[in-house]
Amino acid sequence: MSAVTDQRPPVGARAPALGTPATMRGLFRRVFLVNVAVLLASSALLVFSPVTVSAPIVAAEVAVLGLGLLTALVLNALLLRASLRPLDGLTALMERVDLLRPGERLPAAGTGDVAHLLRTFNGMLDRLEAERGASAARALAAQEGERQRIARELHDEIGQSLTAVLLALKRAADTAPEPLRTDLGMVTETVRASLDEVRQVARRLRPGVLDDLGLVSAIDALAADVTEASGVPVTVEVDPLLPGLGAEAELVVYRIAQESLTNVARHAGAQAVDLSLRHADAAVVLTVTDDGRGIGDGVEGAGIRGMRERALLVGAELAVGPHPDGGTEVRLRVPVREGGGDDR
Structure with missing residues (x-):
């Protein structure tokens, strides 16, 4: 900073x-x-x-x-x-x-x-x-902080409230007559589904598994969530010798993978997605390819420009374009810092 x-000129001076x-x-x-x-x-x-x-x-x-x-x-x-x-x-x-x-x-x-x-x-x-x-960097840091706050409130407050409602419904269903028990069971399933959705939203806002288990586990969980929500199978391939990138760079990789998979699910009309994380030439390379309709030649939207801003934060190179076999390819190259290091 x-x-x-x-590099800024003094106050009142003309550049x-x-x-x-x-x-x-x-x-x-x-x-x-x-x-x-x-x-x-x-x-x-x-x-x-x-x-x-x-x-x-x-x-x-x-x-x-x-x-x-x-x-x-x-x-x-x-x-x-x-x-x-x-x-x-x-x-x-x-x-x-x-x-x-x-x-x-x-x-x-x-x-x-x-x-x-x-x-x-x-x-x-x-x-x-x-x-x-x-x-x-300041804007994205504020955005991540707000996401973390909302995710914590969803998990701790709304999640606990829905859990309390589930327990109360279960107790009521145990003592209710048979016709009412059936209705209470349907309400219980609705509340349970709502609780699952709240947990998924909180996980997308702030992936706790990234902090607890690392980038590879977070990517696996992200792919499983996208497959379950969209029905598009996501195949994940990870280099077993993947070096550590540090907390900030790993969050950038995760967010770009998340945005790429979200774009595929919403816009690509794809039948399959391949996601890979490899270590090559002193860098970790994330590649997301799909077999959908392709990106076309239009102006880049806010999602892709947001990905480019994130890539700049860690000195990474981002390329988004058509895949040779059809569909779209997102390629992120994150240089590995000397010594690897984890700055968590």
Whole structure:
């Protein structure tokens, strides 16, 4: 957090803009000097060459002057194009830049005005990505805290109340006459189903098994819940030598797996899902593939962009796209920190 704070300008100071007067004056000087060079070269050619203009002018002289003018225009265009070519790349980057896909920068070699402009823009992207990451981390931490609070209240308060109701109904059913006992039995089953739903909601909000038994057990439980709720079988394959990632990274992996499976159940129309956790190239790789209708070329929704924000928190790489065999593939690559370590 302190690194982000240190990069911010002092209160009341104006951050350097892409169109500051100094930058624009420098660019103007560069263009002006290019034109001066072309005009001086043209003038020197006219002064020191044997070319003259008669009165009235003859056709050969018109051809020579036209050739000289064309040469000056071509040289001017080439020099200006070479000077301003980096601005095309800057425009293209400004149109496609996405803070959820960080790291894309423009090369800014040299000491000219355009190079200074590119370095200023790259620095602005650095600050924006750092501040976006910090704000996303705060927002997601608050979200997880709220989820944990709601899950605890569902389990401790509503869950206990429904359990007390179940016990009371059982006692009433034991002493009730036969016709009423049947009705009480139906009510008991309804309350029991409601209690199960409350527990499932609490488990989705804050997976206690992740804290108690670890990532692999939490993924297995998540897959079983999704299969039971949606009817779509989820096959889980886990590397037996999976290294520890730490509590924050494991929560990111779990949430992205949860969002991926939820998207499959709601939107994909899939018949089967494969989920794998593997250790490869100093990273843990989560892959979720389905055989559904595919993701298409539309704009990414809030769910996928939320997954990208979570991935940025732990320096992970997230790719979401069509699978070669049809359907959709979600691939998350989480680098393993040196020493592995568990920060629970």
